[in-house]
Amino acid sequence: MALTDVQIRKTACPTDKAQIKKYDADGLFMAFKRSGKKVWRYRFTLAGKEKLLTLGDYPALTLKEARKIVGEFNLEVMRGVDPAIARAKKKQKDDDCKPTFEPVAREWMEQVSRDWVDKSAQKLTTWMEVDVFPYMGGMTFEEIEAPDVLLILRRVYAAGHEYKLRKLHSYFSRIFSFAISHGKAKRNPAKDIVMRDLFGKVNSEHRPAFTTATDAGKLMRMIEGYEGSHLTRDALKLMALMFTRPGELRQMKWKEIDFKAKQWRYFVSKTSVEHIVPLSEQALAILEGLKPISSHLEYVFIGARSVHRPMSNNTMNAALRSMGIDTKTEHCSHGFRAMARTLLAEKGWNTDFIERQLCHKERDATVEAYARAKYLDDRCLMMQDWADYLDALRDGAQVIPFKRSA
Template identity: 40%
Template sequence: MPLGDTFVRQAKPSGKPAGDTYADGGGMYLLVKSSGKYWRMDYRFAGKRKTLALGVYPAVTLAQARKRREEAKAQLAEGTDPSITKREDKLAKKAIAGNTFEKVAEQWLKATKADRKEITQHKLQTWLKKDIFPSIGKLPITTIGPRDVLTVARKMEERGARDSAKRLVQICGQVFRYAVAEGSAERDVTQDLKGALQKAEKRHYAAITEPAQLAPLLRAIDGYMGHLYSRTALKLTPLVFVRPGELRTAEWVEIDFDAAEWRIPAAKMKMANDHIVPLSEQAIALLREVQPISGHGKYVFPSIRTGERPMSENTVNAALRALGYDSTMQTAHGFRATARTIMDEVMGERVDLIEHQLAHAVKDANGRAYNRTAHLPARKAMMQRWSDYLEQLKRGAEVIPLQRQG
């Protein structure tokens, strides 16, 4: 007689070491042991007696077990061993589970790390962890479609980050292409998203370029009462006018107090060239102020949560906002334009020296790029004049425009 649901539910083990078996027909039976109730099916394949596990009760009901039995019988009729099919399916599912977007992305980051700067590697890790993994990280990469990636990108567009949304799709595309090369995906699904995103507007960094407007900002910065790291970074930003990423990742080994120089390695620079930032007396004083606190660690401006990472990329901009200067008025990156404009138009400094100090590509008369030490003595003098100018401006002293350097 076939088994019934009530009988299966009430069946108890008798204590036999091998357990008790109750047939349901077609080779299927219920094996009752002290450890649980198991569905089994006996069959013959290639002349050999075999047993197939159909599941554990109550996770697998009587009806479900019977369905699996019929599927196994169909496979036998086609000349296929259901035990082998089950094992292959299990391995395939395991492979898919271990082939998630997150795991493939981590493999891609590790495999391509040598191809990018340390700061870029950190940004990619942050984007993936913060914006991509929460949505599609746990999904098998073979199951992700164009719409899944588009949904993540659209969320960023809704926040107003159009350029970041486009960059996110590009990152996903690189992961997919890596997966294709490794044989863990069939194609790059992001190719179907061309034209699906809004065009990113050209980015301009707000900057104050009039001395009369810069003076009150400098006084506000001087009175900022934030944490020592953010306070010092904020004060140092207009003096050295490097890119925000270069400032926040500054390391003590790069600072030469004797030579009054900050030597930034090429790996951190946008143009991938070593760069020297002459340090004025005012810049040295600021670094000396923070050295007793962070000097024992790697970074000049470490994260206040852990000294193992640099401060957040938004720290200086957040300080500016706290002073009442939002992204439409002045940004950390905007101090580069501030220095570029005032040093040229007000102070009369040589444009080629300014461009050198901005780490822009500058070529000589023969079209050859200058090296990092080009015109270093002249740049040191210029940087000191710039710091002195800002100090006078901050104090409210009358600043007379200088004649352009010859």
């Protein structure tokens, strides 16, 4: 007699038995377990051998669905095909069709990095290929859980890369959101990871700087007396005079310099804006002196290993260290910005002029679009005054070694 839903719901396994069976038809029966579970099973005979196949639990797999599956299996048995093998192959095929993390992540990377500078895009690719894909690239989105993401983040944290840690978490979240929007994932496990609870508060990057007139004067005298590369000495001088970000100065190109207008115009990738640096007479003189060295090339500050590449990102800090300055606790190449901000403010210059010259990101996108030439006349005066001030500080005493505080 065929089973009914009412009969299945009312039937229970006696406590003195491990299980009982109730048969439906065509080899389909249900095993009622002492634990209370109700399991669909299928008995069939192939090549003279009786075999059993578990279909699933009731009521997750309904009576109607179980009968449909058995009907399909009986047709396969009639053709001499083992339903268990056929189902395994189908599952493998379905799994093969499920999207895995790496190709979807690369699709996202390709899309979002179109407007990025090459350096940022390459950094993202390297991080993914080194820190993520070897561990997660072949996993399907169904398989990936929050602990899998956390394991990768812990490896990065253990290596001491806190900046990379925070960025990778953000990238994970964006990749999963991208996959969800394209129907390739159903949830975002990165959102289950609360970074502050697991890794603590973000430590702000410490960029030490000399911020007194006395220390600034000593620093300028030490740069003037630097006995290393002429190119490096001039780079440090221009860092002090123009207080741009070190990477921007290293990658300065001759085509960006307008000697007639006394301006350096370039694109700031960090804030995605065009920026103008008014050039003081002192800065122009330094650049004129560099023309015989590199004006026939692309970069003003050419690399030591290749004239077709810019100066290394460690060159200026290495020079400061060679002068006896601790770049981790006293002053680093990025510290020229804090030095200028502090001393220009003390001299009474408008903070709006200073911040615009530092090219910090504007809160208002509309304002940002017109920020390039904002306060330009005032900034021209300020930059010349700053250059004259540095000369005065430098000439205040003979070259002396900087003494670290106890």
